[in-house]
Amino acid sequence: MRGFKLFSVGTACVLLMIAYKPTFGQAPTVKEQIESAKLRDSEGVTSGHTVSGIVRDKEGEPLAGVSIYVKGTTEGTTTDAEGHFKFPTKLKEGEILTFSFMGLESVEYAVMGAADEYMEISMLEDVTIIGDLAADDVYTTKTGLRQLFRKIF
């Protein structure tokens, strides 16, 4: 039964990949977002406030395409070309929003107060690239022809 479930998930994923290829990054999110929103409705937790804002990098430039989620749920949105976002559902004080962008470390912010809120988010932590590769070859005292060639030229 469990095997079948996994298989279905896999199949669904492949279908999604085919169906939504051009906007793949966001397509499954929208579907999951609706499901999640429905779930929240049924639990009666929709009485919150609107959260919007802007996300910038450490130079202060707006970041487009930052994905934003309520932590622990699949409810999310992304920033537009100017780095702005408006969360699609109402949020409650204390809920955590996660902000992620490829190449930057994800950050978390808590939703404050009971009134509508405008967040200014800075994603500061970029990653210094270090470049080693997977190497497990055997040490040799000899200089290979290739290395010799490189040394000379």
Added chain:
Amino acid sequence: MRACASALIIVSFVATGVYGQLSDFNGNDFTKADSIAEMYPRYSLGNLKVLSDKLTKPLSTDVEKFRAIFKWVCINVESDYALFVENKNMRSKLKGEKLSAWEKKFSARVFSVLTAKHRTICTGYAYLVKELAFHSGLNCRIVDGYSRHARANVGGSGIANHSWNAVELQGKWYLCDPTWSSGTIDNERQTFVKKFEDAYFLTEPRLFSQNHYPLDSQWILVKVKPSLQKFLHAPLVYSASLRYGVEPLAPTSFSIDVARGTRVFFQFNKGRGNEFSSLALYLENSRTSDAFTKQEKACNTSYSVEHKFLHKGKYAVHIVMDGAHVLTYEVRVN
């Protein structure tokens, strides 16, 4: 002796796939986590939250979730030789502001190559593991530092060249290296050869510290920490050393000088890890291409292999278990 050897062979079959470093999770079977990781080949990196959910939602324990993430990254991301060469060359060429400016552009390119082609260099692997873990609620971080292999940090004063991960599971921190678990570079062909290596997943920290030394020494995760100098000058270990649980005892340094006619005993400890059925010493003479097997001698968990150096020269001495290199020394005979 023959009876002993056959006993060892039997043990080696039983022990296959069981590594000491995972002893805290002996009750865990990663079959399910691994099979989930295999369900999403080359899945889009456009939204890591979506991928993380797919990999971890069906799993109940943190260690299984982390395993699925680690395994997915290792089997789906390849090392990019061209990026490695460019990074190495530019770092030695540029300094100060020019280096910072180049670093920023390079970083953007590394991540766009990762997203578009599933190819990267070590920081990209460590970043993916960290971010996927973040989205499943696991506390994971990137650890930068020195890695040591045949072409890096053998002697010298040390160059920080590598990134790996530390992850908190059940209140304890563990170490892993997704880059080295993903496969190896064929040095001659300068291409990546994909091969999952379990030895760098939640490795016993003492073994891990033989070829990984963090810039921030708190991430060594062993009580008695070796100095950076000791790390850089220790006998050279390989992935197989971690699989077999090999730690060198004597000589304590990679490079040794001896007088002609000296008998040198190469000794090491073997802790938890795969059992072996053959042990050999290979001698590589720098002046000829000859290499030959010497002898074996075993007692309990520490082993000693000896060789008498009769001729002047510089030799690479290898200790080899079941055909896999586990230790290398460089011996100068005067």
